[in-house]
Amino acid sequence: MVKLLVINPGATSTKFGVFDEERCIFKKAISHSEQDLSRFATVFDQYPYRLKLIEDELQRQQILLEDFCAVVARGGLLKPIQGGTYIVNHKMLQDLKNAVRGELASNLGAVMAYNIASRQGIPAFIVDPVSVDEMLPVARISGFSELERVSLFHALNHKAVARKAAAQLGKVYEKANFIVAHLGTGISVAAHRKGRVIDVNDCKDEGAFSLDRCGSLPAYQLVRLCYSGKYTFEQLKQKIMTDGGMYSYLGTRDIREVEKMAVEGNEKAKLLIEALTYQVAKDTGSQ
Template sequence: MSYKLLIINPGSTSTKIAVYEGEKEIFQETLRHSSEEIGKFKSVADQQDFRTEVILGILKKKNIDVKDMDAIVGRGGLLKPIPSGTYEVNDSMLKDLKENVRGEHASNLGAIIANKIGNSIGKPAFIVDPVVVDEMEEIARFSGIPELPRKSIFHALNQKAVAKRYARESSKKYEDVNVIVAHMGGGVSVGAHRKGKIIDVNNALDGEGAFSPERSGGVPSGDLARMCFSGKYTLEEVLKKITGKGGFVAYFNTNDARVVEKGLMEGDPKATLLYNAMGYQVAKDIGAAAAVLNGQVDAIILTGGVAYGKPMIDFISKMVSFIAPIVVYPGEDEMLALAQGAIRALSGEEKIMKYE
């Protein structure tokens, strides 16, 4: 059976929507929201009616009947740490998202809007592998400061999707392989996948691991502490240096890896060193993940938007190809990954998870 699915992926100033029939995309569009429109609302949760109306309006304009959907799938938001899987939206989830128990972010609207539309047509609403998926082993949580345990916040949706894709294309089960996935986008996360679980991964939001187009990555902690107490910066300014204005933005005033790559191709020494430095740090993280897996690695998967850059792939591959074969899945097909998660749940291939 080919399930018909409405996929909703909210961003800070846009909402991506798509309709899938099975894994075939029927329609996709990015709905842009002006700062004036968004600025009318006191909180992200208050935007739910506005965004829902915009979504339904576009579907009507495209002659797509929302009542034909078998399920509505939203991008997962900032929830408490949970195991990987497809979760049916319930009251506990909605309460945590609306109260911003783990933080306020546009992605919190995914489940809220999916539930709103699902209820209106009597169909289930799901989220799939939100950024807070946590399968880390206890030994991986130690940081050296008891008050600061390591956290699992990363590109779970794409990491899981590409790992399962690799297993499927290799005629294996995800639960039977060991892979390292390096997601390289606005942020970088490198996960050690062992037999179906991501047992260790860096916090890609708050400054662990390699630097990226707009993240600082791990920085000298003593110097960071001195910067914080220097009186030159507010807390907000320091946090912005870590997430948003770090990495390529700090060194090259751009968060577009293609701009830095172009500089490399044109022989700009600053761009070349910066670009290669990111690859160097990603490769080091891959090496660390290989140690976590005791060297038993079936493949190293390079993914995310930066993986479209051949110089980056070549640089990293030269450093880590001795560990395992390199597989490249460039980009981040979030909409398809969300659809695939719902299909696995609806078909009974995977158990529908409950958020508590």
């Protein structure tokens, strides 16, 4: 029996499951409120808190850590790499801890997996991290020679959904073409050609706005705002990355609350839902 612990940390939740081969025998999603996470100075500081939640739940379910053969996690912001499965090593952990390419909740996946695995003497892996980079050279051109478009997206979910869709259609992912849209805290829309993601929007920089990210912004207006003296670099980065999107208009990051507002007659909420749908559709069409 091959028993795996699988961990998927997201911006507002920690999901994990136990698998016997390919059969899921237990899964859990723990939501984290803004209040839960606001006490941590950095994303990496959340690591012991999230790890304890996982271990406490496994203990409640009487699932023993020593029964696992390996621990597998969602990968974080690493150096650009091809899609696939990678063993967690010390260099990877150091890059994630130092947030070499930035802070994301997915950075915690490899760290938590390695912590559990190393205590049990078993391997830890990551699969299709957000830094998967298979973009075509032509897709990297931004229109400004000093800036290049980069590949940072929800690769794990993209490729998993594409493989599932291919199987349902009686096809093989590596021989099929898809457009995949991931709608979450961040939104990414990608063109998949024969198993490779040849173009995708970096959801930190471009594409549709989401619950708390701005997505693409009018460049000239943004430059003027940067030099207005109104915000520091860190303040503006926070506005774009965590206080933008729906949150900047309505003060909530919960799409269920936005939908409730719309149902109750809030015209701004209705317009924002329409705008989000419109922007995702536009990104999908452009791929």
